[in-house]
Amino acid sequence: MSGPGHSKAQADQAVSVARRKFLEGDRLDMQKLATELGVDRTTLFRWVGNRDHLLATVLWSLAEPTHRAAVAATTRSGAARIADATHTFGQALIDAPYFRAFLRREPERALRLLTTKESPVLNEIVDAVERVVQQELDRGHLIHPMAAHDLAYLIARITESFIYADLITGDDPDAGKAAIAVAALLGDPTYTPKGT
Known part of the structure; x- marks a missing residue:
């Protein structure tokens, strides 16, 4: 039974x-x-x-620890901490051969599952980013007129536009550009990703 x-x-x-x-x-x-x-x-x-639901479950099961590790890897605070996490997380997605294989094999499905309301993946990523943004706001390391949730949503959208650039615009994916754009959004126009 x-x-x-x-x-x-x-x-x-x-x-x-x-x-x-x-x-x-x-x-x-x-x-x-x-x-x-x-x-x-x-x-x-x-x-x-169904297959899409299972794929979304698998994608988030891989993305969640990757994002957590990216946040843990930075020693900076405020906008730089969030931008560093964006850079590390985005670079991990770019460098993962299995993930790039999925994007190449099923580009339309991948974008639908990763970037639209049809999948919980985007909501999970926004929630994860929001927790980090809220931490920095609560610690006084970040001051911004927008709410943490709205910032997290914009950060997720900025990140995906650069990480999935090859599918969206035909440009090369670039985690560094995503991080610089996120830092600028958060009020740090002088941010430089570590290692660049």
Whole structure:
């Protein structure tokens, strides 16, 4: 007999296998995933939702620790701390071969899942950035007329416009430009990303 805890464990296993395949650069195929897990597609859908929902879950499971590590990696404060985190996070996305493979293989789906209201990924990123912005506001290291949530939304939009530039405008992705733009938004026009 399977209760809620049982299906949660199975859903976690399905997400884990999907994440492994994603990291290997494979296209996420629901039928193959169901077969590997020893279930039918209906059961898999009941556990993890449709393919887009599963992809969004996998994407955020990879982005969340990456963003957390980017925030932890900077020793600066205020606008520079937020810009540094933007730079490190953006560069990690640019440098991840599995992520770039996904963007090249399914560009329209990737942009929809990463940048629109159809996916929780954008909301999660905005929430994560908002926590950092609010910390800097609370500590007195940042003063800005806009609310933390609105700033976080703009920071997320600025970041994606430079990180996904190859898909949006055909330009090369550039985490440094994203960081400089974020710093300027936050009132630090002299910011320079570390290592540049």
